[in-house]
Amino acid sequence: MKYLVTGGLGFIGSHFIECVLKDSDTDFVLNVDSGSYAADKNFRPSNGSKYELLLCDIGNTNQMKRLNLDFDVVVNFASHSHVDKSISNPQEFVENNIKSFFNFLEVCKFWKRRGQIKKFVHISTDEVFGDVVDSEELVFCESSPLKPSSAYSASKAAQEMFIHSARKMFNFPANILRLCNNFGPRQFEEKFIPTIIRKLCEGEMVPVYGDGSQSREWMYVKDAVRKIKLVGDNLNDTEDYCIGSGTSKTNLELVHQINCLTEKQFDPIISFVADRIGHDRDYKMDSSKFNLNYRSDNTPFKRAIKETVDHYYGKTLLYTASHEQTDLRRSHEYS
Numbered sequence: 165m166k167y168l169v170t171g172g173l174g175f176i177g178s179h180f181i182e183c184v185l186k187d188s189d190t191d192f193v194l195n196v197d198s199g200s201y202a203a204d205k206n207f208r209p210s211n212g213s214k215y216e217l218l219l220c221d222i223g224n225t226n227q228m229k230r231l232n233l234d235f236d237v238v239v240n241f242a243s244h245s246h247v248d249k250s251i252s253n254p255q256e257f258v259e260n261n262i263k264s265f266f267n268f269l270e271v272c273k274f275w276k277r278r279g280q281i282k283k284f285v286h287i288s289t290d291e292v293f294g295d296v297v298d299s300e301e302l303v304f305c306e307s308s309p310l311k312p313s314s315a316y317s318a319s320k321a322a323q324e325m326f327i328h329s330a331r332k333m334f335n336f337p338a339n340i341l342r343l344c345n346n347f348g349p350r351q352f353e354e355k356f357i358p359t360i361i362r363k364l365c366e367g368e369m370v371p372v373y374g375d376g377s378q379s380r381e382w383m384y385v386k387d388a389v390r391k392i393k394l395v396g397d398n399l400n401d402t403e404d405y406c407i408g409s410g411t412s413k414t415n416l417e418l419v420h421q422i423n424c425l426t427e428k429q430f431d432p433i434i435s436f437v438a439d440r441i442g443h444d445r446d447y448k449m450d451s452s453k454f455n456l457n458y459r460s461d462n463t464p465f466k467r468a469i470k471e472t473v474d475h476y477y478g479k480t481l482l483y484t485a486s487h488e489q490t491d492l493r494r495s496h497e498y499s
Contacts, residue, residue: 168281194216247291284337291314292321303449306453327340348471371435373440374440374443379414391454
């Protein structure tokens with residue numbers, strides 16, 4: 165398999181590259197990334213002989229068309245994803261997530277006509293559905309209407325509409341994968357879970373929007389990329405999928421659970437701040453369609469959170485001996 169991955173210096177994209185390079189069937193991975201604010205410019209996969217990085221904006225049509233290479237799958241992670249930034253500077257998201265994406269999709273259609281790619285896998289988000297509270301549905305599925313709340317989620321919904329158009333008009337082979345919130349090593353430090361870990365380790369109060377009751381499904385990034393690979397490698401599959409974890413946590417629950425993994429437990433640990441404008445309270449997705457077609461288990465949440473905490477701060481956040489003994493006694497609950 166030969167992959168073209170966009171946004172592969174980002175959080176999920178870099179983990180996806182590591183995942184596919186572990187597969188002996190992978191022949192080559194080209195990572196196209198602009199090196200934006202959230203990019204990990206130090207990312208170097210272990211199997212570098214099958215990997216190449218091209219620093220380029222995917223919206224640069226001329227440079228993209230000059231790629232005289234054949235790929236089995238294009239996997240598109242490239243998007244600006246900071247919701248707060250989309251509120252303060254929505255124009256940036258129009259330029260990057262809509263205009264650049266549209267240009268890149270046109271290039272992919274060009275490649276498909278020339279036989280250079282076999283299919284396109286687009287990574288989207290559960291945020292395109294908007295808030296469950298504002299919906300008549302208790303959980304969202306593939307056919308649920310899109311009601312985005314922020315400029316970020318609106319830009320992701322726009323990407324999906326361009327893909328639908330390409331399918332209908334040009335029989336363009338594509339998957340749209342709507343993911344729930346991901347977490348794990350190497351996540352951009354401004355995201356919520358890295359912020360919790362950093363603040364707790366520094367002995368500072370953790371800022372939480374509103375009353376902290378907002379709920380999200382959380383999935384370990386290493387599980388998410390395995391699921392993406394399953395769909396991407398099935399060249400005959402051009403279905404859309406909602407990919408959730410089934411594990412929902414409120415923001416307050418997250419803070420307290422992560423605090424229990426640190427050696428510096430203190431009370432109070434929360435600093436409530438003014439809620440974000442238009443902040444969705446709850447997302448829930450029905451992943452049954454994906455689960456019927458693919459077999460891919462999830463890492464137990466507590467184990468995944470511990471691995472994440474240990475990545476960021478290593479021995480400074482290792483369990484105390486008593487924590488380790490307690491975890492051993494309770495390990496059957498999470499395995």
